[in-house]
Amino acid sequence: MKPARMVALALALGGAEALAQTPPQVRAPRLTQFIEATYPPGRLSDPQEAAVLLELTLTAEGTVRHIDVRESAGEDFDAAATAAAQQFVFEPALVNGVPSPIRLRYRYRFHPPAPPPPPPPPPPPVVEAPPPPPPPPPPPVVTRPGRLLPPVAPRSAEEPEMVVTSSRLRRHAVSTEVTADQARRLPGTSGDVLRVVENLPGVARSSVGSGQLVVWGASPQDTRVYLDGVPVPRLYHDGGLRSIVPSEVVDSVELVPGAYGAAYGRGLGGLVSATTRPLDRAGVHGVLDANVYDLSGSVRTSLGNRWYAEVSARRSHLDSLLGAVSGEEVSALFPVPRYLDAQARVAWAISPRERLEITALTSSDRTERLSPSADPSLTSSDDRSLTFHRVYARYRRQSLDGSAVTVTPYVGVDQRDSRARVGQVDTSLSSNTLLVGLRANWRQRLRPWATLEAGLDAEVSSAQLQRSGSIALPAREGDARVFGQPPPDRVGFDTWDTVSVGLAPYVEADFTPFGDRLHITPGLRVDPSARSVSRRTPVEGDTPRLGLFSQNFSLEPRLALLAHLTRALTVKAAAGRYQQSAQTDDLSAAFGTPTLTPSNATHALTGVGVQLTGTLSVEVTGFITLSNGLAVRNPSPTPLRAEALVATGEGRAFGAQVLLRQQLARGFVGWVSYSLIRSERRDGPDGLWRLFDYDQTHVLTTLFTYDLGRGFEAGLRFRVATGYPRTPVTGAWYDASRDRWQPVFGAQNTERLPTFVQLDARLAKTFRIGRTSLDLTLEVQNATNYANAEEVVYSPDFARRGYISSLPLLPVLGARWTF
């Protein structure tokens, strides 16, 4: 078996532009140890050329810290290229003569192995520039006025083979990033890239069908979700089966469970940040993906040398499938989510380091359920929908030394409608929100040891809301209730408008007094905000409504420390203050409190990371979060008007997480993550601490994928998670007016659902069809058919109880054609 030959490696730093300020000298890294990749054995029957575009993150010592596959040539080629590049050694990039960490792109080309004799010559260990001379002489790189570096090679005819991108600021002390190409191959995700988030450390297992993100013991609504830096209302479609953008569009997803940098705020929990795949590939390419849940397609094309476009769409058909094979009764009884999403993107490569992208996306969900009953008091229906749109532009300009400017203006609309009926009790909540925002970020390396980042995170939202029904529905965190309990039949009604304005400038620095060995990253976010609510008090006859205006100012300091004690050992610590405005849903004069104040949180963490081998690492992080000012129900039996909620709740969560991660090597990729977390709440300073409704003490996730060769790939995911807390029912009394038994509760959240255990398996086969590939995937969820308890249900008189179990063994077939 002949190794492949890497025949071209171009170093191209041409096209550089002088910056307005005095940029430092930059010398690109040089490859000093090249490792040949093994041509995938499964391809030898039909050998062909292939190229994998890698993005390498280099340390100041010139070793490869991280690899992302930016353009895939197939999973086997990706694996071979990544395994080889992981062992590369570079002469470090120099910034003003100081070795500096840097990221660059590297295209690994595979050529079919030559006939056996004579053996091909070994590839050159160091390739600096391609020999073919370009027609026009290359312009010199101007890095400082009056001083020129030697000319470097020009860009290749189509695109650069290697481009220094930036030295990214170490904004988050702890985060886990997974590339799309890797995430799609992991078991348990059904090929959906963003669903990998639920497998990351610090994330609780969400109940089947909920798709809620509980990160480090924070409420789901406290964790913010961003797509290209633009906030979106959710990560998953209804049911949690699929994410809001198809995998073809996603480049990577990053989870930051806490203590994140100053660029982000307005949330007490973690943040999930997904980025879209760069549009920079020539030609026409696309993906068609069909599985049990939905059908999606994506086409991207280049329009000349500098313009690129992509359109993609997805529509669910699970409801149709169920209807076809089981009749309407099942679809009527069980809430089968219906969703669609679509994206359109245009990119303009203004220059090699300057791009403008415009993205429009829409997402729509609708779930309907009808439970008829001979008993009119038990007839129930549930109809929920959420539609949101986003249009944003993203302008980025990067310079050779890592300085960069990113400006992302955006506008969006969220439309939410929820209607439920149990017996005679109607409950509805609808909201219509207009969102306008701007995220601007400027980063500059001021000195070889200091990088400064400053920016603005502005967000303006205008919402119109209407709610009717029981104040007890939807249930809030801390409510003692049982699953399926009919809501109280006392009802109210309210309509209200809110306008919120937040202009948060921030600044963050990255000091590296000892090169890459130590990063000191202080940051400060100033978050002044203003809010108006249309109604201060409930509707009273023809009394004119009186609005409310309030403002708030918060200083949110952040600090992160990262020290590479040795090449393999890293220690870190971080802390920060965070603030979150009251939810607009809670600002009703009838159902909430218009004067609710923001809630606050403090995060602190410390951890250690060890690089065990070139591709195997382990990271241990301990953390604590403290929050106060949480909105809870007013405990008084005689609360004042427009004070149904009070901001007296407090929370605390602490624990540790471990991530043992194997990057792609020899066809094997995967990780073991374990989180030990205790999250507690109390409703006021004098209250007793109790378990948080979403507390999960232990969450263990093990997953891996292995390339079996010949296009086959297999993977397993095994999860163990402590059950959610529940409040025990200790008795019952008879409500003779309603002919209904009512529960008597014991101490709050003092029992738990049984431990969740599940094994998922995935088998995939890739067929090469000319220049295209077809992936067939079979994923078997809950392969052992273990009956996991998802919820406690009681007999009507609460004398007996049982568990609703999660889905039984469920095979999910999928096909994906890439061209």
Add this chain to the structure above:
Amino acid sequence: MDLLKASLPLLLLGCAPEIADDTTRITDARILAVRAEPAEAAPGESVRFTALVASRDGTLREATVDWSFCNARPSLSESGPVSARCLTDGDWLVPLGRGLDATGALPMDACRTFGPDAPINQQGASGARPFDPDVTGGYQQPLRASLRRQTDAVTGVVSARIACGVQGVTQAESAEFTRRYHRNHLPEITGFQAIVGGATAALEAEDATPLTVAPGASVRLQVQHPPCADETACGGAERYVVYDRAARALAVREEVLRVSWFATDGSFSDVRTTGENTWRAPAAPGAVTLWAVLRDDRGGVAWRSTRVNVQ
């Protein structure tokens, strides 16, 4: 495909446990319903409360029921219809009497404690939040009824509808509401019959000659009530006005009547229905008592019972 068609619903349905609802089976003495007469009264007006107490041997003519008003307001964090304090003893309980029935005047401050009038809060402020009305626009005074049995006691809570008017409306709307609203009238059962093998038979009271059915027989039971017209008091599904807060106008609603079914043996196809149900006689011969309790949306209650001889 046939296998898939057959198994898919089972896969989905298999996620929920089968917990039988046997609340229709009377195995021990318990309160099945409490009738308030009149069905709706203003604060200070006298109301007579009567309990339907069923036992394995049929309807009890005598029973020890301790009656008391419960004046504890539930907090907003309580999911039940009344405060959990109503189940415990304290000064929020106002004793009313003992026996199968009791009579007492609704508390004068009932509309302030449980109605639309703003209560005085614990700090003495007068701007406290009034009670939200129920879906019929009404308000209820809780009443605790504890049935003493030989070895224990079972607690039931009933809500007496208070005539409090309407909250948060203009003077004109309030006047219009007062003019058009009629207080709830107790529902009436005008017919209680069984259909066995195509033959219809009226079901008599427990002490009359019982209907005889075969073991395991399927018996169709029917409860009938009078029709109602317009917004007048009636023993059937009455029409009444309610203030629609979304539309900010008075609206006319019609009550939905439902029947709760109980028996000392055998099984019903449904626990509650709108008027008809199927009862399957037990396999073993013996006497069985059946109860049908008719309720309207506004707290009105009526009942019938009968005895069936299975042989």
